[in-house]
Amino acid sequence: MGENFAFFLPVMMASFGVVFGFVWSLRVRAAGYWSGAFFCVAGGFAVPAGFALFPTPHWGFVADLLFAGGFLLFSQALLERWRPNWLLWARIGICALSVLLCVVAIALDNLPLELAASDFGCFLLIGLPLIAGRDHLGNWSDRILFGAAALTALDNLVRGSTIPLTLSSGSFLNSDYAFLMQALACVFGLFLALAALAANMLDLLARYQRDAQHDPLSGLLNRRGFDEAIAQRARKLPMQGSMIVCDIDHFKTVNDAHGHALGDRAIVLLAQILARFAPADAITARFGGEEFVLFLPDTHAARAAGIANDIRESIAQEVADELGLSRRLTASFGLSAVQRGDASIHDAIARADAALYEAKTRGRNRVCVRRALAAPDTLATDLKFHAQGA
Template sequence: MGENFAFFLPIMMASFGVLFGVVWSWRVRAAGFWSGAFFCIAGGFAVPAAFAALPSSIWGFVADMLFASGFLLFSQALLERWRPSWMLPVRIAIWGLSLLLCAIAIALDHLPLELVSSDFGCFLLVGLPLVAGKDRLDNWADRILFGAVTLTAADNLIRGSTVPLTLSGGDFQDSAYAFFMQAIACVFGLFLALAALAATMLDLLARYQRDALHDPLSGLLNRRGFDETLARLMRKGTADGSLIVCDIDHFKAVNDAHGHALGDRVIVSLARILAQFAPPSAVTARFGGEEFVLFLPDMNAAQAAGIANDIRESLAREVADRLGLPQPLTASFGLATLQRGDMSIHEAIARADAALYEAKARGRNRVCVRRALSTPGAPAADSPSRACHG
């Protein structure tokens, strides 16, 4: 092994270990496996320096163990993206068998067997995730990472298959095997690290974007997420539908009497009911506090009112008993349809809010509908645009 390789490779691999460690501290689980893997590989490449300082046959097995452990962690990091913990017992068995064969080879002083056992073990460990990930390449980052892993797997397979040709004279340090191993590791290792880092950072950005658009308690969209989703639908031509505004009745009294922890459980329970009854095309959001909004594309007022009533009845029937509340838990609903004259979705929300206030005024636990703007001066009870059910 050249002195430049001996110095550069451990530093390069350890640097990526530190970098992925920083990303892991941002709560990116896969980054922890990448970090551990690169530290193991860095240790494996640093073994010759340790051997030069303190010659011992044990260093060979230490290097084999570090490389095998690094590739086991590589496989877990990849599968965190594509199929978490897939075939974990099989991969651990491959890791153990590879090390067992390496130990036997060292005991027999059979260097070719040791190298073949290590290379083929690493090939299987990093090759199995390719099987799991081949149908899950949804974006360019995954495809580039898949290509980098394929090159790494091919390197180990080809190197292990050509040991008799590259291990001249039985001496590892000055062999073509050692040179090609380190030279290719510089290129493919750098490619793999950069591809993994790019994919991980894109995952992190996607998570931050999701957090920015979703309510952390209910898991539904927040107001910003709702607005952006509706704007995207409108750009695609979705101009018809109904909008439901939902507000839990006497929610402050629940918080005051039973504490905010139980109030949070009420919010989560209602969010689950909304998800249960809303169709797949619905856009569901928590606007804050106890107020929820559903947009139902291409659905008329009668259909939307049926869904609102299903939600209302399920909430009144199930949640109080499930949470141990002494009194029934109900919600009021306001419903409006989108009109061609609306300048934005917020005009429909304003009509639904007005219908919600009417539901509250009429005794709560009901659905009130406002299909269009009322005629100025028309009494509320006589307006054909309004109806209440409950």
Template sequence: MGQNFAFFLPIMMASFGIAFVIVWGWGARGAGYWSAAFFCVGGGFVIPAAARALPMPGWSLIADLLFASGFLLFSQALLDRWRPGWLLPTRVAIWALSGALCGLGLVTGTLPLELVASDFACFLLIAIPLVAARPATRSWPDRLLFAAATFVALDNLVRGATVPLTLSADERFLASDYAFLMQAMACVFGLFLALAALAASVSDILARYRDEAHRDPLSALLNRRGFEDRIERLDRHPWSGSVILCDIDHFKAVNDGFGHAAGDRVIAALADILRALSPSDAVVARFGGEEFVMVLPDRDAARAAGIAEDVRQCFATEVAARMGMDRPLTASFGLSVRKADDHSIHDAIARADSALYDAKTLGRNRVCVQRALTTTNRAARRA
């Protein structure tokens, strides 16, 4: 091993191990596995220096076990992102078999067996997550991480398959082409993998912070900022659909009679119903207080009214009884459709708000459709 590699690789691996400890403290998924993996691999690269300082048999087996452990942890970190827990017994068995074969190679003095067993085990351990990753690599951090892991897997496969070409029987291991290539490729592909994993972890953290900034903590629905952001993305392409406004009836009386904690539970219960009964492409948000909005792309007034009616009935029949309240809980709904000449979604929201006012005026606990829309539909039916 060259002197530059001897110092650079352990320091590089330990640096990334420390970086992932920090990222782990920020709550990034899998960061603990990444940290432990880089520390293990860095420990494997320290072994030659340790062997020179304290000559004793068995150092190479310790290095083999550290490398295998590092790659087992790499696979765990990748699968924690793409398919948690997949084939864990199989991966542990590969790790154990690698250790046994490396030990056999050491006992029998068969260095090629030891190297091939180590390389192929590392290849299998990091290749398994790549099989599970294909459906999950839609974002750029995942694609970058997939590419880095692929290069690392191919490096181990090619190196293991070419041991007879890179390791001469009459030369020391550290002076061999195998050792040089191992260190050189570890510098390149190890750095690539570390940076890709770090980028993916930081991207996850930023996405979580953004989601928290766009989400109402009580209802777990979008807040106004999140709603505007989602609608802005929706407006990038022409779309039609319906808008529903929802307001809990006599909500002040709920707070006054049962306390604000009970009022919070009522809001959360209605949010759960909206989330459960809305289509997957719906944009559902809490606009503040007891008012909610639901945007339903590609749903006409009739289909949207059916969804609103399902929510109304579910809320009226289930929530009060489930919470042990001795008074009915109801909600009113106003519905409008998006028009081609609307300047923004807020034009449709304003019409839905007018329909919601009608629902309140007519006695609450009902779904009202914007009057102009109703008149138009009736005229169309008469025609």
């Protein structure tokens, strides 16, 4: 076994352990398992150095235990992406059985059996997650990670199957087995680490992007996320449909009388009602405070008004009871259809805002529609099928 491998591999694996530890500190759960796995494997590859300093037969057991533990963590790290805790106890059992067979082999002074038990155990531990992951390869990072894990599993399988050929000298340190183990570990270990790191960093970036575009309280899009969703749709399809703007009536009074915690619960409940009634392709956002916006693609004004009225009635009937309020909590709605002459979607939002203001001035708890901003006679006040609240 080359001295360069003996020094380089533990350092390389431990370095990846540190890197994944940092990623884990950024709240990427799988990175914690990757970190622990690479530290364990680094310890396993550092065993020859420990043996050189303190010769004892116990080092073999330490290496077997570290490799088994490391590959158990590899399997858990992979499954965090694809199917968390799948066959957890079976994998723990495989890890324990592999270590037990290694102990028996050490007691019998049977090096081929010890290496085979370790290799086949590692193969099963990293190979089983591939069964769960084969149906979750929707993006390139998962496909590359799957390939890297498959190569690592194949490496262990082939190495364990060819022990009679590569361990012909009977000595581990000077055998072809040891050289191939460390040489291939450099290649496949580096590939696996880089693939996992890329996948974890992409997950982290996706989470940051999701957080930047979503309101943390309601879970709906925020203003930035709404604009981005609208822009993405506009690049593919013509902008046609209806815009609804919703605002909770007398919300400040609710906060002042019952506290902001209850006001936050009201926001969450209203967001849930919006999500319940909004069509699957609707773009729903919280613009701030108690104001919500819904864009209903390919929906004419009459249909959008019916949806807005259903939402209005549900808010009036459900929210106060859910929060334990003595008086009903209501909301007002403004609606406008997207028009061909609109410079942007914000023209429709401006008309819906004007309709919302009209709903507020006419007594709240109602739906009003605006077709243009110019003259008051272009305002269609409460449509005949819109129930006016008490």
